Amino acid sequence: MSTATPDTRIRVRRDASRARAELVVGKLAPRLISRGPDRVHVGVTAAEMILLDGDQVHLEVEVGPACTLHMEDIGGMVAYPRRRPEEPGPPAEWHVSLRLAAGARLVWEGLPFVVAQSADVLRRTEVQLGEGARALVRETLVWGRARETGGRLRSTTHAYDEGGDLLYENLAADAAAPEPGVLGEHRVMDSLIALGFEPKTQAGDLVLAAPGAVARHLGAETHTSPLSARLDEWRERLTASPG
Template sequence: MTDSPRPTRVVLATRPDGRVRLDLHAGPLVPRVIDRDGTTAEVALVSGGALLLGGDRVDLEIEVGDGCSLDLVDIGGTVAYDGEGRPSWWNARITLGRDAHLAWNSLPFVVSTGANVRRLTQVTLADEATLLLRETLVLGRSREEGGRLETTTTVTGRESPVLVESLFLDGRYGVPGVADGHRVIDSLLLAGRRAPSVSDGKANGSSGDRAPGEALFLPLEQPGTLARWLGRETHRSPVAAIWDAWRTPPSADQGTRVDEAVSSGRCE
């Protein structure tokens, strides 16, 4: 991509007349409706081409209005290819209204050897909003050492930050205390409420030692919990089971009709 493409936008919000509108705008990722019912919707994100190449930029804007609930589904993961040192960007801006809910179980984000990626996730939460976000970062494809990744996640509530985290990863150089020699960092963030207990009751535990193969749970000062697993192979991660335990679909107003805008620049 030589020019900055327009952002991919998904907006689920209640209109003044009480109806709920789902607006979808295609960018490098194309949003497609899977299901919708009342104030809830499920939307797939489909790549419109090969992503990410050197110089590519992907911008996602996700907005969930007051009292609405959105599930995002990735169709295929993302591979950042060897860009010969040229940087690429992946930015997601998420805004959740009062009593809004977003669940996004994203698929692996693979940083190939030679890739140079800057990734930013910004979330704003209103009162009683909840976010369940999974991010799986993988250094390198099979038998690769992996490229360079700078990633920052900020989650802000109405009055104070919920989470601010920056990670720098480079497959050529291990960073003690970050990936600790592992190539997979699988994280699940629940923000806006405390995590229910997982099978062993440790979901609300401290950030102390963990047994090999287990996820580490980090309770946040504001309501929320971060679960993280480090490993070599994505299929060995326990985070999928934690997702199932933490996933609590919010109730929806079944009497409200969803209108999807279909016009120029919007997807069916």
């Protein structure tokens, strides 16, 4: 469980008539797009210029029992170059905590997260699933803006339920000091992460021991990724009734 203090919160609950959303603006600004009896659609954008070196962004998301939250990024995210690359200071930090109660559903359609040249970023994503909960997260990591080499990223994804770990990934990549077998010539890593349900998989996908899978594409440009089409397919599977 993360000990980071959240500055931005999204909480979805259901009362007798319809779903309710509590949106707390911090460094990120969640905005209500629509809601219905048991579902909420929220857009997320930056509330200020982030991520600069030393910035700390903490997003906490809670989805109540039998509720569905659809999140989508608006505008993507850029980790900017360090002010003084020759004098390294603390990295920019991006912490996300996703907590799903029993029977909850979450779809997060993330836009590219760009690590600019000389940027240094520590990124952590934690997903906690209650009984029967399902989550689908798209994560697109990009090293460098146009005509840039890109910076340093350490990224951890940890998903678990009451039975234990579902997924634990730890990636460290520095575009200024590439290592064989990490990303090679690729500057884009696009991922679909399905937890709590079984999507339609293809050769090369990582099928988890518990219901879930990870589809991944490595490439030179974001627009060449085939995962946009598969996102729709996996989302339909997430919303389908069990069985």
